[in-house]
Amino acid sequence: MSKHVISVKVENRFGVLARVAGLFSARGYNIDSLTVSETEDESISLMTIVVRGDDRIIEQVKKQLNKLIDTIKVIDHPAGSSVQRELALVKVNAQPQKRSEIYQIAEIFKAEIVDISKKTVTLEATGDPEKIDTIIELLRPYTIRELIRTGRVSLLKEKD
C-alpha cells in the first residue's frame, strides 16, 4: 500500500479537525500524519494528510473529505509535483568521545544543534521526509532518547 499526500483546504472553524479525524477513524483508515495551520487567508486552514491505502481507498477518502460541508478543496500532492517538508527534533545520547561524529552528521544534513546537555545533544532537522528518515537512521546507533516529527506540509510546485 502506497503513501498518499492529500492537501485539504477547509473553513477555519472549530470542529473541522474533529470532523476530518472522525471521518478517518470511523472507517478504520490510519493516518500517518496530519498537520493543520492557517493560511494566507485567515478564514481558511490547510491540512496536509499522509495516508496509506490502495487507489480505491484513497479515492473514497478524497470523496468523503469533499463531502464534508466545511471542505473547500481536496487535492492530491504527488511527490514529483509538490514541495514537501517536515521538521524533526532528535535528542540523542552524546558521550564526549562521540560528540564530534554527531556534529558531523548534523553538518552534512544542515541540521541545527538546538540543545546540549552533559549526556545529550538535540538536533533540529528540516527537509523532505526521506532526508529526515536518513538522518534518523544515522543517529540511531548513538541511541535516540526522544524523537518527534511535525508531519509533512506540502505545497504544489508552480507550473510555468
Place this chain on the structure above:
Amino acid sequence: MKGAEIIIECLKKEGVEYMFGYPGGVVIPIFHHIFNAPFTFILTRHEQGAVHAADGYARASGKVGVVIATSGPGATNLVTGIATANMDSVPLVCITGQVSTDLIGNDAFQEADITGITRSITKHNYLVQDVKDLARIIKEAFYIASTGRPGPVVIDVPVDISNADTEFVYPDKVDIRSYKPVYQGHPVQIARACRLIEQAKRPIVYAGGGVIISNASGELRDFVHKTGIPITTTLLGLGTFPETDPLSLQMLGMHGTYFANHAVHQSDLLIAVGARFDDRVTGKIDEFIPHAKVIHIDIDPASVSKNVKVDVPIVGDCRHVLAAMTKEVNPPEIGEWVAHIADMRDKHPLTYDDRDGVIKPQYVIEQIYELTKGDAVITTEVGQNQMWAAQFYTYTEPRSFISSGGLGTMGFGFPAAIGAQLARPDKRVIDIAGDGSIQMNIQELIVAVQHRLPVIIAILNNGFLGMVRQWQQLFFDRRYSNTCISFAPDFVKLAEAYGAAGIRVEQKTEVAPAIERALSITDRPIIIDFRVEREENVYPMVPRGKSVKETIMRELA
C-alpha cells in the same frame, strides 16, 4: 429580538407546517415562543417518536422535517432517529437545547456533547456560539438538509443564546463556498451512457430511493418506457415505478424476487439510478454482476464507485440526468432478453404457501392491498413484516412506501406513520408492524388519538422477533435464543386504554372484514392484532454474503 424568538421567526420564513418535539429546561425560552407560533406543534411522548414522526412527514411530503428537544437526555434520545434519517437521506432540521456557553464542557446538569455525538450521523451540525449567527445558521441548515443528497442537520443552541438579544435579519439566500451540489450531469458522460445502452443486449435499470427523493419518478417512467428496459427497485425505491407495469421486476436484494435478482446477475449493463449498492442488495459483491458494465447516476459522488467498479459515472440529480438521457437515447434491441425475463417470472413467481385455517402474514398484506385498492401510504417496522410489506403490497406511486432501509430501525414505522398522516390527510396510512417492533414506540399511540389521526397499525403478530428467529432457524440450528415474545400485552385492550380502536383477528375469514372495519373508522387510530402463522419465513432469501445462485426459494423439508 431574543434568540428564542428568532428561531420561531426563521421557521415561519421556511414555511414550517409542523414541528415535532418535547420540552425541557434549556429550551423553555424557545417553547415560550412556540406557544403562539402559527405552525402546529406535535408533542410526542418520547423524543425518538418526534424525530421518526418528522422523518415520516419528510418522506411523505418531500419537505423538511423539524424537531426540537432539550439538552442531554432529550438530545441523546434523538440519536437513533437522526441516524435513521441520515442513512436514508431524509431532510431534517433538529434543534437541540444546550447548557449555557459558560458551562459547556463542565459536566453541567443535562449536558451532552450532541454535536460530537452526532457528527458521524448528520449531514452537518452546528453549535451556535453567537446569537448574531443564529438566523444565518438556521437558513443554512434548511438549505443543507434539503439540497444535494439530503440529510439531517443538528443545530445545538445554548440557553444563553436563546436569551440573548440581537437584530433579526433573515438572509434571503445561502452562499456556502464549500458546498455546491452538482445537479446537471456531464453531457459527455450522458452521451457515453446512451451509447452503452444502445449496444446492450441484456440491460437492467436498478432504481433506488434517490429517484423518489429527487422527484424523478416521472422522468424514470419516461426513460423506461422509451427504452423498454426492465426495471427493478430497491426497498426504498418501491413505488418509483409502478409494479403493475410489465417491465417492473419488483424489488431486488436479499428478499427480492427471483427474476429481479437473476436478471441483474445475468445482465450485461446495469443502469443504477439513485441507488448505492448496499450489501443487502448485492450479496457477495464479487458475484453480483459478473457480466455487466455499470452506469451509475447519483448526486453523491462518494456513493459512486464505492462498492462496485463503475464504467460510466454520472454525478448529478436523477431528474435532470434521466430527462437528458431519455431525449438522447435510442431504444436497444432487447426483445429476447425481455422474453427471457418473462419466462423466469412465470417459472419462479413471488408466492407463498397460502392455506385455509391459518392466517399467513403475506395474505394479510395482499388483503390490505386489495381493500385499499393500492391507494394507501404504507409504513413499516423492521423485520419480516417489513419484507412482506415490500413483497406483497403492489406499489405504484412514489412516497407511498416509507421504511427504515439503511439503519433498519425497529420502532420507526408507527411514529413515521403519524408524520405521514399529517403530511397526507387525504390518504389512509397503515403501519405494517411486528409484535416486537410496535412495542418500541407504542407510547406515541396517545399522540395519534389526541390529533384524531386514523392511522392503522396492522400487527403481524407471530409471537416472535420473527426475522431474527428466521436466521436462528436457518443458520443457528433452530436455537431460538431470546426471540420468543409470546409473553405479550393484550394489544386490543392496550388500544382501548389509549382511546384507540382495537381489533383481534384469529381466523383467516376475519381478515378482510377487520380491515374493512378499520378503514371505516376515521377519527382515531386502530390496532389490528393479526394472529398469524408463527414460524412463517420470508422467501426468497439470498443468505448474507452469498450470491443469487444460493437463493433459498422455499422452506426446506
